[in-house]
Amino acid sequence: MWTHEIETVEAIQGVLNELDCSDICRRCVLRLAGVKKSHEFLKVADPPTPATDQDPTEPESKKAKLAEAPLSIPPCCRACLGIMQDSIMAEALSQIGPQLTDCPFDADHFTLAVSVPTSLALREHSLKLILTDRVPGFFEGCVVPVKQAWKWINGPKFEAVMGKKFVTGDSCQFFVEFQVTLAEDEAEKACLVDMCKLEYLQRQHKQKTYHMGLVTRVALEKSLQDVSDEQFRKHYPVPPTRPLSRFQPDVKMTHNSIFLAGRYNKYSRELPQTPWLVDGERKAESSVEELIISDIKEALVFDSTNFSSSGREDVDVRMLGDGRPFLFELTNPRQTMFKPGELYEIQKKINAHSKIVQVHDLQLVKKAETNRLKEGEDQKTKTYNALCRLCPGKNSTNLMSMTDIKAKLELIKNLELKQRTPIRVLHRRPNAVRKRSVYFMEVTPLTSDQFKLRLSTQAGTYVKEFVHGDFDRTIPNLSSILETEVDILALDVENPSEQRNTDGVVPFFSPLMAGTKWNQPISPNNGLASPSLEVEEEDGEVVKATIFGWTKTHSAPVVHGPNGNDDDALHLSKLRLCDNPSETYHVPNIIPSLRKRSLPHPILVGMNERLKQAKGLVYCTLWYLSIMVGYYFLYAPLLPLLIINRKWYRRATDVLYTIWESFNVSLLEIVYGVRFFVSGDAICSNENSLIILNHRTRVDWNFLWGVLLHSSVPQSHNAKLVLKQEVKQIPGVGWTMQMARFLYITRKWQTDEIKMGQMLDHLSAHSSAPFQLVLFPEGTNLTKETKAKSDQFAIKNQQEPFAYLLHPRTTGFSFLASRLRENQSLNAIYDLTMAYPDEVPEDERSMAQGVMPREVHCHIKRYKPNDLPTTLLGLDKWLQERWNEKEQLLEKLYEQRLSFPAYSSQQTMPQPVLPFQYLTLIAWLVFLYQCVFHWIPSFWGFTWIVLSSALMVVISRFTYGMQEIEIQLEKHGLFGMLYQCWFSLPRKSD
C-alpha cells in the first residue's frame, strides 16, 4: 500500500473506533480508503467474532453475559452486512452450498455477480458523510464499490465450492449471482419518503400504475444525489446503525442461450411450420416446430425456446430435397457441451417419432453464425414441383396438347414477373408489387389435362399465384401464357443441392469440410477413444482423416484430409469412429468452416518432419536470395538516380519494394499455403497514416506484408517500418531498407528524436506517394525474457500484466504522432492486432526449420487523427487503452477460439489470392534463375556485386545510412552533403 493509503486507512479506523463503529469490518475500511488492490483485501482477516455457546470450555459467566447481550447474532459489519466477512460468508456459503455443488450446468467456468439490498446504499452514504467531515484525505469518489471488492474475495471461494473456474470479463457465458436479501430493507428505505417528500408523492402515484416497488435502486441513487446532507441526517442515522437481522443468502445461475440448427424435410400437406392458431383456436394438430422441439425437450433441460427458419412454406406444401435450414435458440440451457454423436442421437429420436418431419445436420452453432439463416435470402434460388391442371373455360373448347405446352414453357428462360401481394395473404402483408424471376420450367405430362411443372424461381416468388394468376395480380402467369385457365393441385419445395455451392452465397449448412473445427472442446476420454477417425467422402469413397492437436480444454481438434491437407478432402459428410466402424456419425456438432473454393492448392503442405525442415530452408533461401539479388540488380543500379533525379529514385525504390513484398506474400500463400484472415477496417493507401501493431514474433513484419496487401485499398501501399539500428547493417535486408527510406532508432532518445524528426519531415515533404509508417510500440518482440521484463514493469506501475502482449512504450509513438500531425501529414491511425493461432515462427531460424503459421489473423481498427489526445499523458493513456482492447481480442482468439470480429461474411474467410500474385511469383522465379545462373557467375556481374557491396558496407558503417545521405542531398546538394557527412562522423562516435 502507498503511505497515503495507509494513513487514510488508519484515520478512518480511528474515527470509526471513536464513534463506536468498530464492528465495521476491516475490508470495508480498506474499501472506504480507496485501496484498489485485491491482494490487500485477501490479507485481512475477520474481526474476532464472539464465541458462541457451542464451546464447552468456555466459563459459565462469559456465556451468561453473552446471553444477556441485546444482539444475539455475532456482529456483522454495518457497512456491508457481513458479506465481506469470511466467517459470515462461510455460513452463507454452507446454506447455499447444495445448490452450488449440485449445479446442473455443465459449463466449466463461471463469472460472479452479487445483488445486495437497496438500503445498503443508504448505509454507505451515511458513512461517507461522516468520513468526509472527519477524515482528512478522504475522497468519496475513491471508495471501492462493495460489489467489486466482494468479487475479489469471494471468487476463489465459489471456485472451491463449485469446482469450476472463476473468470472475470464479459466473455464468459455462465453467470452465478449471489443474492443477498435483508428483512428490514423495505422499512429502512421508507425514510426516503420523508427525506424527498415531493418526489415520492409522485412516485407513489406511478407505483400503482407500473407495479414497481416504491424505492427502486435507480430512484434511491438519484435521491441520494439530490438530497442535502442536512436533510439526510434528519431522517437517517449517521453513522448507520447495526443491521437488526442477518441477511438471507440465495443463488441464481444462468447460462447464455445456445443455438441448435439443422435442416428439415416436411412430407405432409396438412402440417404448418409453426403452431397455427386463429383467435386462440388451433387449426392444425401439430407443427414442424413442435414435432422437432418435443424430442429436444426430452433430451435437454432449458427454460424456453425460440424457433426461426430460412423462409417458410405453406401448410399444404411439402418441403423436399435438402430441406429448409432452421434454428432453435435454447435459453438458459443446462447442457452446453456435446460429445460427438450426442446430437445425432436426438436427431434419430425426432426422426423415429414422426414420419412427416425429418431432420438432418442437427448441430450446435455459434450466435454469430445464426444471422446467416436470413442472409442473402433474396438471392437464393428455389426449385418447386407443381401439379397443374388445365381448366378450359366455357369459351375455349380446344385444349392445347401437352407437347405444345411442354415446348412453349421450356423455351421460356428468366421470365420476369410482377406480383401484387396475393389476396390470401393481404390480411398480413402490405399491398405492393414485387419483381421476381422464374429462371426455367420443365414439364412432365401426366394425363390429358394434368402435368407436373418443375420450376426454378427467385426466393420469395409466390408460385401458386404464378400458376393461376390470382385474378391477374401476377403478370404474366401460366394461365395467361397458355391462354387457358390453369389451376394448381399440389406443390412441393425442392431445395436443390446446387444452392449450396452457388458462388457468392454463403451456405448455412454445408457438409463437413476438411479443416473443420470442433466448436466444443473435446479430449481423448470424452467419447472418442482413438485420435484417429475415418471420414467418408460424399461419393462413397472412404478416406482416412486424423484428429490433430487436442490437449488442454480449449484446443479445438481439426479434421484433416488424407495427407494432412486441408483442401483435398473437401466434401466430407460422414464421419466414422475407427473403433466402432459400424456406427457412422453424421458429424452432428461440427461447424463447417467457411473456406473459399477459389483458394489455390498449396504446393507444399502436409509432409513429414524432414521435408518440413527442407521446406523451411527453401523458403528462407528464396526469401534471402530475392532480397540480395533485389539489391544488386534492381536497387543498386538506381543509385546514380540519387544525384540525377531524386524524384525518380524515390518512385523506383518505392515501387520495387512493393513488388518484392508481393513476391514474398505470394510465396507464402501459393506455395506454403499460409492463409491470411483480415478483419475490420480497410487501410486507405492514398493517405499518410501511422500503423501500430503488437510484436508477437521477430518476423511479424514478414507476415505484415500479407496483411497490408490484402487490406490496402488500393493495393499498392507504401509502408515504412520503424526498425532497430542493428538491422541497417544486415547485408541486403538493411541496405534495401536504407534505400527505401525506413526509419531507424538507436534507443538513445536524444539522437533518435533528431534523426527521426528529420526523416519524418523529409517523408512528409518529398515522398513519392502517401506513406504508411509502421511502428511496434512494444519496442521488441514477445519472448519469455521480454515478457518477464514487461510484467515487472507492469507491477511496478500498478497495472495488470498482459498475457499475450508486452506493455507499449509511448515515447516513440507520441513523438511520431505529434510530429506527423504538426506536418499535417497524418490522415489516419490504424491499430492492428496480429495473431498466429496455430504455429508461431519465433524468429528467422525457426522459419528456416520449417515452422510456418497455417493461418495469420489480423484485425484492423481505424482512428482519425482527431480521435487522438493532444497531450503526452493523454496519448499514453490512449495507447494503453488500445493495448487493453488487444489483450481482450487475443484472449478470445487464443483461449476461446473466437475469431476477430468480422464486419462481413467475407472477413470470416481467408483472403483470396489475387491474380497478379501468380504473375509476380513467376516473374520473380524467372528473375532469380537469371541472376543465379547467368549474371552472378559472369565477370561483370561479380565485379558489380563486389563494388556495390563495398559501397553499402562503407555507408552503413560510417554514416547514418543511405536515407541520411538522401536527406542531406535534398537539403544541401552534392558538396553540402559530403561536407555534412564528414562532419557528422565525430558526432556518431559519442
Ligand SMILES: [Zn+2]
Ligand atoms: Zn464490511
